[in-house]
Amino acid sequence: QKEVEQNSGPLSVPEGAIASLNCTYSDRGSQSFFWYRQYSGKSPELIMFIYSNGDKEDGRFTAQLNKASQYVSLLIRDSQPSDSATYLCAVRDDKIIFGKGTRLHILP
Amino acid sequence: DTGVSQNPRHKITKRGQNVTFRCDPISEHNRLYWYRQTLGQGPEFLTYFQNEAQLEKSRLLSDRFSAERPKGSFSTLEIQRTEQGDSAMYLCASSPVGASNQPQHFGDGTRLSIL
Numbered sequence: 192q193k194e195v196e197q198n199s200g201p202l203s204v205p206e207g208a209i210a211s212l213n214c215t216y217s218d219r220g221s222q223s224f225f226w227y228r229q230y231s232g233k234s235p236e237l238i239m240f241i242y243s244n245g246d247k248e249d250g251r252f253t254a255q256l257n258k259a260s261q262y263v264s265l266l267i268r269d270s271q272p273s274d275s276a277t278y279l280c281a282v283r284d285d286k287i288i289f290g291k292g293t294r295l296h297i298l299p
Numbered sequence: 300d301t302g303v304s305q306n307p308r309h310k311i312t313k314r315g316q317n318v319t320f321r322c323d324p325i326s327e328h329n330r331l332y333w334y335r336q337t338l339g340q341g342p343e344f345l346t347y348f349q350n351e352a353q354l355e356k357s358r359l360l361s362d363r364f365s366a367e368r369p370k371g372s373f374s375t376l377e378i379q380r381t382e383q384g385d386s387a388m389y390l391c392a393s394s395p396v397g398a399s400n401q402p403q404h405f406g407d408g409t410r411l412s413i414l
Contacts, residue, residue, distance in 0.1 A: 199339070225402050234390055234405040235342065279341050285355065286332055287392075287403055289341030 193218045197280050197290035205298050210267040212293050214280030217261070223283035224256055226265045228276045229292065235279055239265060270297045301325070303406035305391050311412045312381060319377045320409045324393030331374050332403060333366055334390040335359070342390055348374060378411075386413045 194217040204210040216224075223242055227235035241247045241254040241263070253266040267274055277292040304323040312318055324331045329350050334342035345364070346356045350371035360366075363381075368374040378385055388410050392403035 195341075234388075234408045237402045237404070240402050281341075283402075286344040286347055287342075288344065289334075291339070291341045 193221075193282065193284060193288050195280055195282050195288050195290035197278075197293050199291055200294040201296050202293055203296045203298055204270050206270055206272060208270055210270045210274065210295055210297070212265040212267075212278050212280075212295065214263045214265075214290055215261055216263065216280075216282045216288075218282065218284075219258075219261060221261075221282045221284070224254070224263045225281040225283065225287065226252075226254060226263075227279040227281060227289075229279055230276045235289075267295075272297045272299050303391055303393050303404055305389075305406035305409050307409055308407060309410045309412070311414065313414050314381055314383060316381055317377065317379045318381060318411060319375055320389055320391075320411075321373060321375050322391030322406060323373045324391070325404060326372075328393035328395050328404075329371065330394045330403075331368055332392040332394075333374070333376050334392065336388045336390060336408075337386075345376075381411075381413050383413045386411055 196215045226239040228238050229235045239254040241256045247254045251268045255264045275297045279292045280290040281287045306321045332347040333345040336342040346366050348368040363379045366376045388408045390408045391406045394401045394403045
């Protein structure tokens with residue numbers, strides 16, 4: 192059974208600081224990794240994907256992948272109150288396997 | 300790009316009734332996925348189609364659940380003899396052709412409440 196593990200939080204971060212969200216996965220053969228943001232009562236929204244080891248930056252977001260450690264992270268710089276949401280880490284097989292999500296709360 | 304469309308947005312029904320949900324994927328996407336999400340959990344995979352062929356079903360999908368995609372376009376998910384444990388958000392997603400590495404795009408979901 193392939194698994195994706197995340198700390199459920201809540202993770203509280205002051206506005207303007209860096210939020211760091213972490214995720215581990217069980218299948219060493221996994222190739223594609225995604226971060227989705229989900230506001231309460233809404234569907235998941237893709238914010239980042241990464242396939243190669245290293246960092247990938249998009250605006251205030253940086254995804255980091257370490258396949259040797261089976262570890263994926265998401266950094267959010269200059270955190271804003273609108274970043275308060277649940278962040279879902281996901282691994283693509285043919286379907287997507289999601290973690291349970293980390294609740295992020297940005298403190299004004 | 301009109302996005303993935305799901306109907307209805309909300310469904311309230313009594314236990315034991317049958318319900319059917321519809322998903323219209325992004326038009327050029329040949330893969331369509333169904334997920335279920337309960338409070339505090341990530342979405343759980345139920346089943347997926349490539350064109351009209353149902354390629355995989357989760358063990359979560361009991362025999363009360365059936366999904367179809369008859370013409371390779373929209374899909375329906377039916378739950379027969381609903382139970383209270385079926386209360387959840389049912390999410391549909393689609394992805395492009397040959398898209399083993401492509402992300403999936405989600406619809407807004409159908410929230411099912413069983414009384």
